[in-house]
Amino acid sequence: MYIISSKTDNIIGKNIGKERSVKMGVVTNQTDKFQACIDACTKCAQACYECFNACLNEPDLNARKNCVSILVECAMMCQMSAGMMSMSGQFSKEHCQVCAQICDKCAQECAMFKDDHCQKCAEVCRMCAEECRKWLKCNLWIKKAKNTLLNSHSNNNSMKVI
Numbered sequence: 001m002y003i004i005s006s007k008t009d010n011i012i013g014k015n016i017g018k019e020r021s022v023k024m025g026v027v028t029n030q031t032d033k034f035q036a037c038i039d040a041c042t043k044c045a046q047a048c049y050e051c052f053n054a055c056l057n058e059p060d061l062n063a064r065k066n067c068v069s070i071l072v073e074c075a076m077m078c079q080m081s082a083g084m085m086s087m088s089g090q091f092s093k094e095h096c097q098v099c100a101q102i103c104d105k106c107a108q109e110c111a112m113f114k115d116d117h118c119q120k121c122a123e124v125c126r127m128c129a130e131e132c133r134k135w136l137k138c139n140l141w142i143k144k145a146k147n148t149l150l151n152s153h154s155n156n157n158s159m160k161v162i
Contacts, residue, residue: 048075
């Protein structure tokens with residue numbers, strides 16, 4: 001995590017003055033707007049794979065058939081969504097929508113089992129779904145704001161849109 005000065009937008013030391021803490025991409029700032037969602041998807045994929053592995057060692061594996069199946073599907077979708085957002089893919093929004101749905105389903109399946117690994121995985125899946133929806137709402141708000149700005153520009157040619 002970096003501290004960005006709200007006055008200069010330069011990276012500076014921790015907790016000085018009126019700086020704000022923001023998450024940033026790894027090698028560029030192109031994915032800053034996705035970073036919290038990328039992190040949530042990466043964590044969820046790991047949780048699902050760990051839970052999958054733990055479920056394989058449970059004595060009631062047959063009862064967990066649907067859960068084990070959705071764990072792999074969820075992990076793969078989260079990995080793909082993190083990848084799409086990392087490269088600012090043109091279908092990132094659609095991936096996040098589907099990812100949230102799959103995470104919800106995975107959380108529902110995991111929550112049916114009382115062991116610790118399934119309960120923790122369900123919690124991480126819910127958090128990931130929430131983060132995906134949060135990003136989608138933010139993205140929708142930004143799109144509406146841009147459209148409003150562009151519409152006001154077309155009604156007032158003296159305004160410069162950058």
